[in-house]
Amino acid sequence: MPIGVTGELCIGGDGLASGYFDRLDLTEKAFVPVSFNGGPPKRLYKTGDIGRRLADGSLQLHGRRDQQIKLRGFxxxxxxxxxxxxxTPGVRQCAVVAAENKKGDQSLVCYVIPDASGTELVSAELSAHAKASLPGYMVPSFWVTEKELPQTPNGKLDRKSLQQRGVPQREAQVIRIKAANRYGREVAGDLAGRDAPLGDERR
Incomplete structure (x- = not known):
């Protein structure tokens, strides 16, 4: 794969195992022949890990390919x-989980880590980028910026830890009402939870 392009990590070479013990079905699915530049096919093992090669030659893992869920029938x-x-420009790494709210309803939550460019990651822009390539039901409902993602003791993404965080709380927005008269100011004051500035009391 070209540098920066995401794909499935495959392993090959002289030390590659012959297959799964007594599991021909798994062996045929995971161990596949691949031909490079028209040469004789070589046997590769499909790890199921998703990642990409960076410009410095290192590998960046994004999680598992078989992380399939069912959400709202999809x-x-x-x-x-x-x-x-x-x-997405400005994204170094990300992880998507299906988290539950207090009612048990599931939503897609995407945790993103900014790259070294310092680009501010805006939820609306991330959502727009996702919508350009994915159907609506696959676009995360929540976006959370993190410095690092949790890892398991063996260095892989701790997806379970992210799921246990649940659905992030949305920030409450203050709705300001422009009152046209004295009565409207009284209503607006009540809605704001404070006394509205009034003139002389009506006699």
């Missing part, structure tokens, strides 16, 4: 969403 591959979001 089957969703979380790795596909992460692959799209990771291409």
């Amino acid at each position: 089957r969703i591959e979380l790795g596909e969403i992460e692959a799209v979001v990771s291409k």
Whole structure:
């Protein structure tokens, strides 16, 4: 794969195992012959890990390819969403989980890490980028910027930890009402939870 392009990590070479013990079905699915530049096919193992090669030669893992969930009747591959979001300018890494609110309803939450450019990641822009390549039901409802993503002891993404955080709380917006008269100012004052500035009391 070209540098920066997200794909599935495959392993090959002399030390590659012959397959899964007594599981021909898994062996045929995971161990596949691949031909490079028209040469003889070589056997590769499909790890199921999604990642990309960076310009410095290092590998950046984004999670698993088989992170499939069912949300509102749709089957969703979380790795596909992460692959799209990771291409957004300013995004170094991301992770998508299906989190539950207090009622048990699930929503897609995307955690993003900014790259070294310092570009501010705006939820509306991230959502617009995702909508350009994904169907609506695969676009995350919540976007959370993080400095780092949690990892398991073996260095992989701790997706379960992100799920346990639940659905992020949206910030409440203050709605200002412009009153046209004295009565309107009284109503606006009550809605704001404070006394409205009034003139002389009506006699």
